Amino acid sequence: MVRANLCEEVSMAGVSPGSFAQQLPTPSPFSFSVASTRWSSRPPIHLSGLYLRFLALVLSFVSALSLANPPKSKGQGGSSFDKCPELMYCFVVSIVAFVYSAFQLFKGVCDISYRGIVISDKVSDYLSFILDQMVAYLLTSSSSVGILAIQQAERNSPLWKAAIISVSMSFAIFVVVATCALFSGYKLCKRISW
Amino acid sequence: MVRANLCEEVSMAGVSPGSFAQQLPTPSPFSFSVASTRWSSRPPIHLSGLYLRFLALVLSFVSALSLANPPKSKGQGGSSFDKCPELMYCFVVSIVAFVYSAFQLFKGVCDISYRGIVISDKVSDYLSFILDQMVAYLLTSSSSVGILAIQQAERNSPLWKAAIISVSMSFAIFVVVATCALFSGYKLCKRISW
Structure with a gap:
């Protein structure tokens, strides 16, 4: 979800989402981004x-x-x-x-x-x-x-x-x-x- | 490898290997059978x-x-x-x-x-x-x-x-x-x- 959110933002800014996604590290299953600040979304x-x-x-x-x-x-x-x-x-x-x-x-x-x-x-x-x-x-x-x-x-x-x-x-x-x-x-x- | 060895033995004994393999539990990655007794095969x-x-x-x-x-x-x-x-x-x-x-x-x-x-x-x-x-x-x-x-x-x-x-x-x-x-x-x- 983190990657999807970031990719959407990047594609809106006019950068290729594919190249950006390759640079992103694999997210930890226990980490979450600022974008998902709802309590229910936290592990x-x-x-x-x-x-x-x-x-x-x-x-x-x-x-x-x-x-x-x-x-x-x-x-x-x-x-x-x-x-x-x-x-x-x-x-x-x-x-x-x-x-x-x-x-x-x-x-x-x-x-x-x-x-x-x-x-x-x-x-x-x-x-x-x-x-x-x-x-x-x-x-x-x-x-x-x-x-x-x-x-x-x-x-x-x-x-x-x-x-x-x-x-x-x-x-x-x-x-x-x-x-x-x-x-x-x-x-x-x-x-x-x- | 454990399952493969067992299946070979079973098929040699004339039993369908497919039905036997379904009954076998998923082997633990740390366990090994009597069939593989070479030291090199042990984890x-x-x-x-x-x-x-x-x-x-x-x-x-x-x-x-x-x-x-x-x-x-x-x-x-x-x-x-x-x-x-x-x-x-x-x-x-x-x-x-x-x-x-x-x-x-x-x-x-x-x-x-x-x-x-x-x-x-x-x-x-x-x-x-x-x-x-x-x-x-x-x-x-x-x-x-x-x-x-x-x-x-x-x-x-x-x-x-x-x-x-x-x-x-x-x-x-x-x-x-x-x-x-x-x-x-x-x-x-x-x-x-x-």
């Missing part, structure tokens, strides 16, 4: 991907925030998580997941507004797949380490509560990012196969 | 998969063995790893990886000898993909936890050495299983796409 997999990225963004923000500002109780000052290297690792991984989700969300929105302005479709598919896998593995690792930190922390201390919130969030982000990794793997396979 | 991806499974089997055996029998030094008795729950977790995950690799290797060898006797191709592709992913995530988790156990263990103690060997092996198995997961993901995508 549902693309929109589900955006919702998942947004969810990961919110969850990683909550995870990082809970560690940076542990809830205060009984007049205690919030314990700084940097005394515990395990929680420092969880914090860094949450930040990585946050930055990555923000980038993917930005790219997804840009893809809807103007196609291919951020990064080309091919590079984007490879990059998304590799980074999704890496972030999912990092989150598994940080959740496991965080569980040990919960066991070591003093029970009912602010740090203990913060660690529990952060680890639960990390696990939830892991599930979301692993689902995104499945989608991006499927997209990449479609690109390789055809 | 290289299948053989690489077998080598990787064998490598994972050996590595997980070494990983589990190093924890079950930590090296003795200076007349000390080997410390039992079950005092340290982190190493117990690493041990259990190594055993899981060992059993899973053994199953995959057995299935791969059976596929070469007699096709489809263990498990159907479709179920096998789905199962391999899901289990590869799960084992890879488990190994990431156990490696991370193992690194903390190394930090906590007494330096140069038998347990410390055993933990270092086990964690290195776990990381190596993770790399191997993650590669297998890529292969099985690609196989599954091919199955879904066509």
Whole structure:
């Protein structure tokens, strides 16, 4: 449809449509042009991907925030998580997941507004797949380490509560990012196969 | 080629090849029959998969063995790893990886000898993909936890050495299983796409 629209415009401008069509790259099954901006014309997999990225963004923000500002109780000052290297690792991984989700969300929105302005479709598919896998593995690792930190922390201390919130969030982000990794793997396979 | 070979055999036996070919299911691009037992006719991806499974089997055996029998030094008795729950977790995950690799290797060898006797191709592709992913995530988790156990263990103690060997092996198995997961993901995508 993209090619057909472009060809019509080109033929109206007096250029041979055949020669132009040969220069066009094969459109990705997951990309769409500015011409088709109706919601119904968008592939549902693309929109589900955006919702998942947004969810990961919110969850990683909550995870990082809970560690940076542990809830205060009984007049205690919030314990700084940097005394515990395990929680420092969880914090860094949450930040990585946050930055990555923000980038993917930005790219997804840009893809809807103007196609291919951020990064080309091919590079984007490879990059998304590799980074999704890496972030999912990092989150598994940080959740496991965080569980040990919960066991070591003093029970009912602010740090203990913060660690529990952060680890639960990390696990939830892991599930979301692993689902995104499945989608991006499927997209990449479609690109390789055809 | 599989179907062609079968049809030749059938027509030699006096049965109409057309009617038989209609009953045959579409062959998986990764499967091959007993008729084509030359090594050159096997898809290289299948053989690489077998080598990787064998490598994972050996590595997980070494990983589990190093924890079950930590090296003795200076007349000390080997410390039992079950005092340290982190190493117990690493041990259990190594055993899981060992059993899973053994199953995959057995299935791969059976596929070469007699096709489809263990498990159907479709179920096998789905199962391999899901289990590869799960084992890879488990190994990431156990490696991370193992690194903390190394930090906590007494330096140069038998347990410390055993933990270092086990964690290195776990990381190596993770790399191997993650590669297998890529292969099985690609196989599954091919199955879904066509």
